[in-house]
Amino acid sequence: MSQCDIRYHGRMARWQPDARGRLEAAALELFRERGFEETTVADIATRAGLDKRTFYRLFGDKREALFSGSGRLEEILVKAVAETDAAPFEAVVAAFRRVAEDLFADRLELVRMRHSIIASSPELQERELRKTGALAAAVTVALRANGLDESTAILATESGATVFRVAYARWIAPDSDATLADLIDEVAAELRTVTSAPRER
Amino acid sequence: MSQCDIRYHGRMARWQPDARGRLEAAALELFRERGFEETTVADIATRAGLDKRTFYRLFGDKREALFSGSGRLEEILVKAVAETDAAPFEAVVAAFRRVAEDLFADRLELVRMRHSIIASSPELQERELRKTGALAAAVTVALRANGLDESTAILATESGATVFRVAYARWIAPDSDATLADLIDEVAAELRTVTSAPRER
């Protein structure tokens, strides 16, 4: 209930259903049509039938319209870490695999599109990096709640995040056709090889 | 020669020696005194005896005044990677150790101060993340120039960068007194342990 099927009958409909979702959609469209820097917040609001000020009430800034999914991502990730009892690095990798299955499966094209927008703007790349960092911090907290010491938690988090980043990059590469979950396992195995102590040379 | 000891004699000295350096210093002072957000670019320029427009000719944006060192960092890092013939992960770690020795030794307090400013502003954190990312990209390129394939180069870079990030975090922690170079070795060893294949459980 709350605010789903409310109708206004006055001459001016002040209230619009799902303002947030409509602004996100409008932003995505405009970023694709003209690019991120070339579209103003006023443009986005107008296309959504709303005011610039309303946009800023729902989003912290212009970039946030592209990052609404990160809350859900963190939620899944933290829960998966909390529920496991595997070794730390394995736990993180498994959590990311879970994310891959729950959030990314069958969405390659959408993810590619979003990625191409982000890749086109330094500002958006910075925001993406920050979201990733916040995610890592949340994972570290979850690991520590499992009883791990800070050092190990941070290292396992960073290593797991590295695996995910690399697997993600391969997944969205133009010629890729593997599953993100499979790529994660693949990269995790490679990481073990790369970091294993070098033999005498 | 070029522009070092030029003097103006006209009634208004239009040209100021080392405008860039003076702007950086002014920015650092003001960020410390009032914080990043509370400082305007006009403030910085005024303290340096220059104009806002001049600031924007020398720096891409307000944050850049804090990141002038990253060029030198990348230079050292890439050179160190190019000159080694060690295994990829070891090469990257060694390169970061070189950076620790050449650029960070005996500068703990300066680095801590800079870090506390950055930590106080999300905008600055984003920029720092982007700088780190750009650094990683440069390292990957350098590794590939050594004949490595893309996958291995990326993984080694990311792993090495993880080691550096964690070591750096420990180094600037309030109670730390180890050398950054030593911490890098310490963390590299831990990473090998954390990612090593789990025994049967």
Add this chain to the structure above:
DNA sequence: GAGGGTGATGTCACCTTGCGACATGACCGT
């Protein structure tokens, strides 16, 4: 040594971001 080029700077005008303050109008309770 006068004149023109060059390069760093100042000045001005402008757009956009992002936010505070206030008004409005629809919904909801009693």
Add this chain to the structure above:
DNA sequence: ACGGTCATGTCGCAAGGTGACATCACCCTC
């Protein structure tokens, strides 16, 4: 019917960031 609440629109403004143009010292050349 009345007041409260909440989402929204309107207005104004500080600050970030940029283009266009003027200015002035320096340098080179004739």
